[in-house]
Every structure is written in C-alpha cells, then in structure tokens.
Amino acid sequence: MAGAGAKTVVQKCTPVWHPSPNFTERRNGLQPHLVVLHYTAMSSAEAALQRLCDAEAEVSAHYLIGRDGTLWQMVAEMARAWHAGAGEWRGLDDINSRSIGIELDNAGDHPFSEPQVSCLEALLGQILKRWAIPPEAVIGHSDMAPGRKIDPGPRFDWARLARQGLAAHSPIANECPEASEAAGDFQNLYEAAGYSAAASPEELLQALRLRHAPWRQGALCGADIALLRALSASGARRRT
C-alpha cells in the first residue's frame, strides 16, 4: 500500500532518436559544461524537427521537446550540435563545443506547457548528473547572444528550474536606489555576471531582464543595478 506522503512525480524521459546530419566533433577535446535552452520559434515540433535535421539548414540541437512532452534526440551528447552560434558566456566562446543544446517547441508568444516543462526537468536532471554540470551552467540562448537572440524568452519559468536545483536562482534585488546611479558604466558588472559577449548597453539590459526580471520595462533602473551587483558578486565567488 502506498503511504499518504507527498507524491513525488518522477517522469521518465526516454528520447526518441531522430538523427540530424548537422554536427561535428567537439573542438579541442572539449566536453559539455554548459546547457543552453532555446525555443524553436516555429509553429510545430514536426516543422522544427524537419529543419533541425535538414543538412541545408545547417542547424541542430541535441534535444527537442514537444508541447505534449515528447522528447526527440537528434545529436549524441558527445558530439557538437549547431545550436548556439556566435556569442560568449563568462568569457568563453565556441559555446557549441562546450554545451548541450535543448530546443523547446514554442513559437515564442505563448506559455510553455506542463508536460514539456516536466520533461525538460527530467532531462536536465539526467544531463547535469551525467556531466557533473552545476545548475549555474544552465543558461538561455539570450544569455550568450544578447541582442541577437531572445530565447527561451520572457515566458520561460527560470524560477521553477531554480527551485529544483536545475538553474541558478535569481538574486533578490528589488530595492531601487537613486535613479542617478543609473548613469554609470556597468560593463564590468555585466562581465562579472557572465555577460561577456559584445553587445550594446540596451542589449545587455534586455538579456539581463529576460533571464532575471522579465516583468520590468523602461530604462535601466536601480533595481537592475542591484540585480547586476548581486549577480556579479556571485559570479566572482564562483571563480575563486
């Protein structure tokens, strides 16, 4: 007889193999130490699957998760899939050689479904364990390519992943110091927080908010600066 304790739902996450020709070996013997999350910005998983496996499109990812929770694997985790493109995270480029890429079937203008997020959580749990990747190394495409990419977008629930130890928590930094502070140069703070890719102040602010404060609009404010300071402090601690 089952007890009356809290029900733990552990979804099995068995991928359906759907190989893509779009991969190479990871360069310089690199192994995955990042996970990059994306949305497909397409109307259906089938359309995305076709594109991610089309040799002429020259794009791919390791995994695609459908809205109904179906998991497809297109590239072996040992191999270098072509999902990240130009960009940087924490001063490191060639993110494709350093990461596992997961595409979420979402057109970008609607919420992510429960079966899809549950599958993502199960998959992330396996990947982080398999490659000894810390939760802080799960990032969005928008984090490494500010100004060029905005996925997985403002509707993605990073806080939910963080609660399960599958992504970094956003620091609580909602105080709004004097607006005059916003006149400073915050490039160093962005870099210390991980945002090392070349981008304008506006693009960096957009990336920061997409990940940590998607509800905030308008010009850089004291709450953004407080957030950046907290992130850069925790980034500095990680490097020591």
Ligand SMILES: [Zn+2]
């Ligand atoms: Zn992407």
